[in-house]
Every structure is written in C-alpha cells, then in structure tokens.
Amino acid sequence: MQNAAILSNPNTAGAVGESRGVRWVLTGVALAFLGLFLFVPLAAVFVEALKKGLWAYLRSFSDPDARAAIRLTLTTAGIAVPLNLIFGVAAAWAIAKFDFKGKSVLTTLIDLPFAVSPIISGLIFVLLFGLHGWAGAWLAEHNIKIIFAVPGIVLATVFVTFPFIARELIPLMQSQGTEEEQAALVLGASGWRTFTRITLPNIKWGLLYGLILCNARAMGEFGAVSVVSGHIRGQTNTIPLYVEILYNEYNFVAAFAMASLLTILALVTLAAKSVIEWKFADEPSKCSRTEREGRPI
Amino acid sequence: MEAFSTKSIRWKNSGLKMNSASPVQGFRAPVRSRLNREKVIALSYSLKKHSILPGFELALGYTLLYLSLIVLIPLAAVFVSAGSSTLEQFWATITHPRVLASYRLSFGASFIAAMINVVFGLLVAWVLVRYRLPGKRFIDALVDLPFALPTAVAGIALTAVYAPNGWMGGWLGQLGIRVAYTRLGVIVALTFIGLPFVVRTVQPILQDLSKEAEEAAASLGAGRFQTFRKVILPELAPSLLTGFALAFARALGEYGSVVFISGNMPMRTEITPLLILTKLEQYDYAGAAAIAVVMLVTSFVLLFIINTLQKRTGRYQF
Numbered sequence: 001m002q003n004a005a006i007l008s009n010p011n012t013a014g015a016v017g018e019s020r021g022v023r024w025v026l027t028g029v030a031l032a033f034l035g036l037f038l039f040v041p042l043a044a045v046f047v048e049a050l051k052k053g054l055w056a057y058l059r060s061f062s063d064p065d066a067r068a069a070i071r072l073t074l075t076t077a078g079i080a081v082p083l084n085l086i087f088g089v090a091a092a093w094a095i096a097k098f099d100f101k102g103k104s105v106l107t108t109l110i111d112l113p114f115a116v117s118p119i120i121s122g123l124i125f126v127l128l129f130g131l132h133g134w135a136g137a138w139l140a141e142h143n144i145k146i147i148f149a150v151p152g153i154v155l156a157t158v159f160v161t162f163p164f165i166a167r168e169l170i171p172l173m174q175s176q177g178t179e180e181e182q183a184a185l186v187l188g189a190s191g192w193r194t195f196t197r198i199t200l201p202n203i204k205w206g207l208l209y210g211l212i213l214c215n216a217r218a219m220g221e222f223g224a225v226s227v228v229s230g231h232i233r234g235q236t237n238t239i240p241l242y243v244e245i246l247y248n249e250y251n252f253v254a255a256f257a258m259a260s261l262l263t264i265l266a267l268v269t270l271a272a273k274s275v276i277e278w279k280f281a282d283e284p285s286k287c288s289r290t291e292r293e294g295r296p297i
Numbered sequence: 298m299e300a301f302s303t304k305s306i307r308w309k310n311s312g313l314k315m316n317s318a319s320p321v322q323g324f325r326a327p328v329r330s331r332l333n334r335e336k337v338i339a340l341s342y343s344l345k346k347h348s349i350l351p352g353f354e355l356a357l358g359y360t361l362l363y364l365s366l367i368v369l370i371p372l373a374a375v376f377v378s379a380g381s382s383t384l385e386q387f388w389a390t391i392t393h394p395r396v397l398a399s400y401r402l403s404f405g406a407s408f409i410a411a412m413i414n415v416v417f418g419l420l421v422a423w424v425l426v427r428y429r430l431p432g433k434r435f436i437d438a439l440v441d442l443p444f445a446l447p448t449a450v451a452g453i454a455l456t457a458v459y460a461p462n463g464w465m466g467g468w469l470g471q472l473g474i475r476v477a478y479t480r481l482g483v484i485v486a487l488t489f490i491g492l493p494f495v496v497r498t499v500q501p502i503l504q505d506l507s508k509e510a511e512e513a514a515a516s517l518g519a520g521r522f523q524t525f526r527k528v529i530l531p532e533l534a535p536s537l538l539t540g541f542a543l544a545f546a547r548a549l550g551e552y553g554s555v556v557f558i559s560g561n562m563p564m565r566t567e568i569t570p571l572l573i574l575t576k577l578e579q580y581d582y583a584g585a586a587a588i589a590v591v592m593l594v595t596s597f598v599l600l601f602i603i604n605t606l607q608k609r610t611g612r613y614q615f
Contacts, residue, residue, distance in 0.1 A: 018521055023428055030424040031436075033417045037489050038442050040464065041454035048457050087363045094356035106360070108604065112368055115600045117550025118448075119570035120589045123577060124371035127378045132582055134374065159367055181350055191351035220447025223552035227574060240449040240553070247453050247557070256457075259450040266445040273445075274438040 045263045049256035060257035068234040069242035069258070072150065076225075076238060077218040080157040084214055088165025089207075093199075096173030097181070107170065113162045121159050122227025125152055148230030153238065156224040161214045168210030169203055176202055209276050216269040220262055375593060378586035390587040399569040400591075406480060406568075407548035410487035414544045415537055418495025425496070426503045440497070443490045448553025455486055456557045478560030483568065486554040491544030498540035499533055506532055539606045546599040550592065 018026070050057050060066060091110060095103055113121065127133050129146040139146060146152045180202070184194040200207075222240040229236040231245060239258055246255035379387060390396065424430065425437055443451065459466045459476040466477055476482045506529065514524040552570045559566040569592060576585035 017427070022521075026420060027424050027428055027430065030417070030421045034421060034436065034439065036465075037492060038439055040458055041451065041489070042442065042446075044454045044457045044464070045450060048454075087360065090356040090363075091360040094353060094360050097350050098353045098357075100353075100357070106364075108600075109364060109368065112372070112600075115546065115550075115596045116372070117552065117570050117573075117589075117592055117596070119552050119573050120375065120550070120592060123573060123585055123589055124374050126577060127374040127582060127586060128371055130582070132580055155367075159371065162367060178350055185349050185351075194350075195352075216445050220445075220450070222447055222449040223570070226552075227577065240447050243449050243453065252457075255453060259453060262447045262450050266442065266447070266450075269445045270438050270441055273441070274434070278434070 042263065045256055045259050048252055049260040051256075052253050056253050057257050057260075060254040063254070065234045065237065066242065066254070066258060069237045069239050070261070072153070072236070073219050073238045073240075075150070076154050076157050077215055079154050080161055080218045081211065081215050083158055084161055084165050085207075085211065087162070088169055088210060091166040092169035092173050092203075093195075095170050096176075097178050110166050111163050113159055118160060118221070118223025119227055121224035122156050124159070125155050125228050147228050148232065148236060150236065152228035153225050153236060156228045157218050157221055160221050160224050161218045164214035164217065165207070165210035168206050168213070172203055172206040173199075205276055205280055209273065212269055212272050212276075216265060219265060372593070375586050375589045378582055379590045382583040382587065386583070387587050390584045391591050395563055395567070396569070396572055396588060398564045399567050399572050402480060402483065402566065403549055403569040406483040406487055407545050410484050410491050410548050411541045411545040413484075413488050414491045414495045415541050418492065418540060418544075419499055419533070419537060422496045422499040422503055426500060440493050443492050448490065448551065449557075451489055451554040452486065452557035455489060455554065456482075459485060459558060477558050478562075478566065480559075480566055482558040482560070483555055483566060486558050487548040487551060490551055490554050491548050494543040494547065495537065495540030498536045498543065502533055502536045535606065535609055539603065542599060542603045542606060546596060546603065549599075550596065 017023075049060075061070075091106075094100075095107060126147055129135050129139060129152065131140065131147070133147075146155070180198050181194050184198045185191070189197065219238075220240060221238075222244070225238055226241055226244070229238070229241055231237060231241060233245070237245065239262055243255050243258045243262070246252075246258065382390070421440065425433065425440075430436065456477055457463050459469075459482060461467065461470050461475070461477065463477070466475075469476055474481070476485055510528050510532075511524055514528045515521075519527065550570060552568070552574075555568055556571060559568065561567055561571060569588065573585045573588050573592075576582075576588065
C-alpha cells in the first residue's frame with residue numbers, strides 16, 4: 001500500500017521538490033514582489049532624472065548649490081569614515097584578541113546606534129550643542145557653531161555610521177585567533193610591526209567591506225543630518241538634504257539628478273560588496289561572509 | 298617566558314580555578330609570588346593565549362573613550378533632558394492625542410510591513426536558495442538595495458511611483474486605491490526598507506537545512522505542502538521571527554523614506570519620529586526628548602528581544 005502511495009507521488013520519485021507549476025508560480029510571485037518593490041523605484045530614479053533629456057540632467061550638476069552639497073558630502077564622509085575606521089580597528093583588537101569582563105556588554109553597546117532612530121541620532125546632538133542645549137550658551141559665548149553647521153553634520157554622521165567597521169572586524173578577528181600574532185611576537189617583531197604585517201593583511205578584505213558600507217551610509221544619511229543641518233543652501237546641505245529641498249520646490253529633474261548620484265553610489269556599493277563576498281566565499285577566514293548573513297549592512 | 302614578564306595577565310578559564318565548572322570571564326590579576334610553582338605553570342598555559350599581544354590597554358581605553366563621547370553621553374542627554382520636565386508634563390507630552398495617533402500609525406504600519414516581509418521574504422529566500430534562476434546573483438545582490446540606497450532617495454522614488462500621476466499610482470488609482478499621502482503609502486515605504494531583513498535571516502538557515510527530513514516526510518507519504526508546514530516551517534520559525542523583529546525595529550524608527558510618501562497629515566499620516574522633529578523645530582527640547590525616550594525604550598526592549606532570539610537561533614547579529 002505504502003509503496004504504491006510513494007510511487008504514485010511524483011515528488012518522492014527523485015529529489016524532494018515542488019512540481020513544475022508550483023515552482024513557476026512561486027518564482028513568478030517572488031520576482032514580481034522584488035520587481036515592484038526594488039526594481040521599479042530604482043528605475044524611477046533614472047527615468048525621472050532624465051525626463052527632460054540628458055542636457056537638463058547634466059545641467060543640474062552645474063548649479064553652485066549642487067556642487068557645494070557634493071563637496072560637503074565628500075568632506076563629511078572623509079572625516080567620519082576614517083574616525084570610525086580607527087575606532088573599529090581599536091575596538092576589534094581589544095574585543096577579538098583579549099578576554100575581559102563585560103565584553104559582551106561592550107559589543108552590544110557598540111551596536112547601539114543601529115537601534116536608534118535617525119531622528120533621535122540627530123536630536124541627541126541638538127540637546128547637547130543646540131542654542132538651548134546643555135553647552136549651547138557656552139558655545140554661543142565662544143562663537144563656536146556646531147548645530148546648523150558642518151561640525152554637527154559630521155558628529156551625526158559619525159554616530160550613525162559608528163558600528164559599521166567594528167562589527168565587521170570583531171567576528172572576523174575572533175575567528176582568526178591570535179596564533180599568528182603570537183608567533184610574530186615570539187620571533188621578535190614589535191607590536192606595531194606585528195599589527196601591520198600580520199593582522200592587517202589578514203583582515204584587509206573585512207576592513208574594505210566595512211569601509212564600503214560605512215562610506216555608503218555616511219554619504220547617504222538623511223534623517224540624523226536633517227535634524228542638525230538647518231538646511232542652509234550652499235553651506236549645510238549634503239546631497240540627501242539638497243535632494244529634499246529640490247523635491248519640495250517641485251524641481252523634480254534636479255532632485256532626481258542628485259538622487260541618481262546617490263543611487264549610483266548605492267549600486268557601486270552593492271556590486272563591490274558582492275564581489276568581495278563571492279571572491280572570498282571559499283576563504284571564510286578572510287571575509288566574514290558567513291557571519292554577515294542576516295545583518296543589516 | 299614572555300608571559301611571566303608582563304605585569305598584568307588576562308585569561309578566560311583561570312588557571313587558579315581550572316576545575317571549576319563556570320568559566321570566569323576576563324578575570325585579571327597580577328602574578329603573585331605566593332602562587333606555587335605548579336599553579337604558575339598551569340597559569341602560563343592558559344595565559345599565553347591572551348597575554349603576549351600588546352596594546353590591550355590602549356585599544357580598550359580608546360574604544361571606551363570614543364564610545365562614551367560619541368554614543369553614551371549623547372544618548373544620556375535624551376534621558377536627562379526629558380527629566381528636566383515634571384512627571385505631569387512628561388506624561389502629558391507622550392499621551393497627547395496627536396502623539397498617540399502617531400504611535401498607532403508607527404506601530405501599526407511597522408507591524409503590517411514586517412508581516413508582509415515575513416511572507417514575501419520567506420518566498421524570496423526560498424526561490425533564491427532552492428530554484429535555478431537566470432541572473433540569480435544579480436537578484437540576490439539587489440535584495441540588499443534598501444540597505445544601500447539612501448532613505449531620502451527611496452522616499453522620493455517611491456512617491457514618484459505611487460503618486461496619483463505615477464506608474465503604479467495611476468494604475469491603482471483607476472481601481473480606487475490611493476497609496477501616496479495615505480497610511481498605505483507609509484506601509485509601502487516601510488515594506489521597502491524592511492525587505493532585506495527576513496530574506497537575509499532565513500536564507501542561511503534554508504541553505505543549511507538538510508533535505509533528509511524532507512525526504513523522510515515524503516517517503517512516509519506526506520504531501521509537499523504538508524512537509525513544508527510540518528517539517529520545514531518549524532525549522533525556519535526562529536529565523537522568521539528574528540527577521541520580523543529586525544524589520545519591525547527598523548521600521549519604527551524610519552524617517553527618510555516615509556516623510557515624502559506619507560504627506561504628514563496630523564493625526565492621520567504622521568509618524569512618531571516626525572513629531573520629534575516638529576517639537577524640535579518649535580524649540581520644545583523637553584517635549585522632543587520625552588517622545589524620544591518612549592522610542593528609545595521601545596528600541597532597547599526590541600534590541601533585547603532580538604538579542605535573546607538570536608542567542609537561540611545562533612550566529613546572527615543585529
């Protein structure tokens with residue numbers, strides 16, 4: 001009886017799997033969902049940017065305010081990313097290579113900025129340095145501007161991109177252990193030399209991975225920066241903030257032209273990320289791809 | 298030998314308590330001369346692993362300093378600023394009808410969006426893991442787009458698509474469905490930004506799932522759907538729950554992708570983060586901080602739940 005049932009069930013004949021029809025339907029629905037939610041908005045950016053032709057698109061970038069926004073975005077990322085790089089390496093060195101009390105608490109605290117709403121990430125710096133904030137009066141007296149100025153934008157960006165490099169390096173360095181460094185030290189290498197010659201080459205792909213993701217977020221952050229910026233044209237507008245201003249002025253071509261820059265950055269980031277993942281999928285010790293699954297970038 | 302010369306020593310399973318069942322985490326102690334020789338030798342074995350590397354004090358010191366300056370002290374500012382108002386004021390602010398309406402929208406839309414992502418995220422993960430597909434690598438990489446695309450760009454792109462004169466908006470409008478500038482628009486935006494979470498938590502579990510259990514179920518006469526429901530789904534349930542919690546937590550705090558498509562009408566399509574910004578623009582720092590406290594506490598509770606879930610499901614970190 002049972003044998004007959006098995007034989008009559010086509011699924012059990014070979015591998016377990018769905019019938020052809022079910023496979024087609026499931027694939028179709030999944031692709032339709034991805035198409036609707038990912039591909040359509042992606043295409044919309046470029047279609048809207050090029051709606052009035054290539055010339056109008058290119059002219060959007062000649063605007064001085066647009067150039068100022070691009071410059072500010074590059075400056076902000078140029079400060080925030082290296083700061084978080086140094087922190088990331090230091091934190092990973094301490095956490096991955098040594099054992100100490102409260103290590104898991106520290107690891108959780110490093111991830112904290114990811115759990116905080118972007119608006120709150122901006123708010124905290126307004127509360128500290130804003131005109132009516134804790135240090136507001138003192139800063140005004142000494143003529144130092146943090147909020148509605150570039151330092152505030154950098155601070156908010158550092159906050160939101162804080163965990164990227166550390167969380168990439170910690171599991172990677174943990175999986176690599178300390179044997180190689182110990183060997184170098186025993187053979188007489190100095191601590192710094194051990195780090196640059198042994199540790200750094202071992203973590204370079206993980207580091208690059210973290211850098212790429214950190215940079216993408218630093219350049220694209222909107223909410224936190226929006227709170228501290230004050231939206232002063234030509235002065236405190238990053239690209240995402242300038243996109244918002246243009247959009248609210250119904251200058252859609254220019255808004256989507258600026259947005260297309262960020263979209264290209266996002267696509268390049270995804271491509272670079274995928275290349276690193278594929279290239280080192282078979283070398284798990286060099287890139288923490290397996291550890292990465294299921295984590296937001 | 299190197300280990301003996303260092304002044305301070307760190308180790309995990311302390312040589313002094315080698316037989317104790319509970320590992321002593323990160324216990325530090327100077328080597329004392331009163332330790333007998335055997336203990337010192339036993340120690341040196343467990344110490345070597347951690348002690349000869351330099352730079353611990355510097356690295357940890359810098360980590361703690363930077364963490365405090367950038368994250369901990371600023372976050373503490375929210376709680377202190379909220380504390381500057383009286384309890385009545387605080388309560389009045391966080392239970393104001395307009396604020397309550399924003400909680401309902403933020404929680405409700407985040408919940409629905411995360412549920413949509415559980416269903417379709419599982420489906421996408423299933424198709425990506427189990428089926429052959431041309432351009433699979435490309436599609437797989439594209440799943441991360443909502444992580445990489447700046448939220449403001451996502452916001453204006455979704456609005457352009459779903460506005461009454463947009464591609465989808467025009468078509469849905471004929472069916473009498475309005476998306477942009479309604480609560481439905483908020484759900485669409487939150488579904489977009491939460492999309493990768495469920496896919497990326499379920500995908501690796503699905504990949505590692507052995508087919509033997511499925512084969513056993515099939516050979517015992519179970520239909521394919523029955524096998525899925527009784528054998529596969531229970532295995533995936535913890536990762537689905539984790540993905541749901543991650544997507545939900547992210548959606549609660551989301552700002553950039555929502556503000557363009559929602560229209561921001563008070564009581565109707567105003568999300569909680571936007572209200573914080575509104576308070577701030579009125580220089581009501583205490584009010585902004587009060588609402589922020591509610592959101593932060595919610596986020597931390599969610600973070601705790603996610604961490605607990607992930608301890609159970611394994612290696613996935615938030």
